[in-house]
Amino acid sequence: MSSSIPSIENTFTRQTGITVPVICGPMYPCSNPELVAAASEAGALGIVQPISLTYVHGYDFRNGLHYIRSLTANPIGMNALIEQSNKRYHERMVEWIDIALEEGVRFFITSLGKPDWVVKCVHQAGGIVYHDVTERKWAQKAVDAGVDGLIAVNNRAGGHAGGQSLLHLYDELQTYDLPIICAGGISLPVEFTQALDQGYAGVQMGTRFIATTECNAPEPYKQAIVNAKESDIVLSDRVSGTPVSLIHTPYIDRMGLKSNWLEKWMLSGKKRKYLMRTLYMLQSLWKLKKAVLDKSGSQEYWQAGKSVAGIDSIEPVSDIIEPFANARTPQ
Ligand SMILES: Cc1cc2nc3c(=O)[nH]c(=O)nc-3n(C[C@H](O)[C@H](O)[C@H](O)COP(=O)(O)O)c2cc1C
Known part of the structure; x- marks a missing residue:
């Protein structure tokens, strides 16, 4: 990453080793490997969505990770939808997490189920786990399971939307002494700064990253x-x-x-x-x-x-992230 871009350091960036507290959120079916790599290469954190990588974009999971690694040496993360009602799917997810750990992935975003078993194996490998939550009830379960941070999915989010506003959700979750990432409704640097000023440790954006040159969407x-x-x-x-x-x-x-x-x-x-x-x-x-x-x-x-409201052009990922890196906020 260019040394002219200042870093915004906080617990989240220190845990993950990234320079800009922005996550390129996992997206089924839009997370193609080039998009994930471009976000990480620009100093943010690209997240691999394993079903998207394998089922949509046709990679063997390990080969897909190798391909991303050939595009960037910066940290990447993985999304684990850990719903356990289907035995075969669960076994596949366990295997994907093992492979990701073997391949050096150390940041995981869990969604849906109880993340205790992911926390256990990821912590053993020295990694960290953030869990997607839409309300305090789910956050409490994730905190009890030992997660390191929360992804607060609000009512403006792409994908599965939450029910609460960005501000209200932060108020509900702030009593936990954990970094909280704002997911939903952010596409502009000014919104990012407002989220950081509110107390969020970073933002996760999805929609903004679809309208990029690196995303393979039509x-x-x-x-x-x-x-x-x-x-x-x-x-x-x-x-x-x-x-x-x-x-x-x-x-x-x-x-x-x-x-x-x-x-x-x-x-x-x-x-x-x-x-x-x-x-x-x-x-x-x-x-x-x-x-x-x-x-x-x-x-x-x-x-x-x-967040479509703030998107008026298709741009390279690095052009999107650079103004976020420069949108500094008091620490
Ligand atoms: C097309 C699309 C697919 C998504 N798929 C997933 C997914 O597979 N797993 C997940 O945890 N979140 C998923 N999300 C949510 C994003 O990771 C992110 O939290 C969300 O897009 C943030 O809201 P924004 O779109 O306003 O930026 C998806 C979002 C979009 C737009």
Whole structure:
């Protein structure tokens, strides 16, 4: 990284060895290896999304990590969705975490399940674990499991949106003596500075990094992010059974945002709910993959958060990160 860029040092940057407290958030299906590497190379932290790396972008997991390593020597992280109800998926995730540790990855973002087993093996290897949370109830469980930090996913986030505002969520979580990363609604350096002034240790951005030259998403998807207003972002239950942020397109109109009566009935019982969510998930993994690999952009099944409001061009990742590195805030 250029020595002319000043660093913003805090607990999070010291733990991770990065110079700019910005995470290029994990994104299924948009986290291609070139994007992850570009974020880390620019001084931020690129996060590998293993299902995106293997299932969408076609890499063997270890080979994909080697490829990223050939593009940057800077730290990278890995996202572990640790939902344990499917035995085969769980075994695969354990294997991915082991490989990542063998390959020198030392920062992990866990989502969904109880992260105690990840914390155990990552701490043994000298790494750290941050956990995605949308409210204090989940944060308490993660803190009890020994995580090193929290990713506070707010109600403006791309991907699975939380229910609380950036400010309210910080207030709920600040009593924990842990670094808290703001995830959701940030695309401009001024918003980053405000989040740091609020007390956040850094930000995690997703949507901003899709509209970049290094992201492999189709150009019409990137352009839709540039063109979208905040009011074009809608929430749908039909991706996974919980609200996911999408750009409002004719495709989304055809799909519908709300569950139909049969799906609602399925979601109302414990066993049926599990089945319905699995069906939603499998269908969405396939459709989202298809939409991101279709370079014509004809399948407008595109995720993005309300941070589209601050995005008005497709830029190289380093051009995005540099002003963040220069947006200094009192320590
Ligand atoms: C297209 C897309 C896919 C995402 N996929 C994941 C994922 O697989 N795992 C995860 O933990 N977060 C995922 N997220 C959330 C991001 O990592 C990040 O927290 C979020 O995008 C922050 O909000 P922003 O989009 O306003 O910057 C995704 C977000 C987007 C936009």
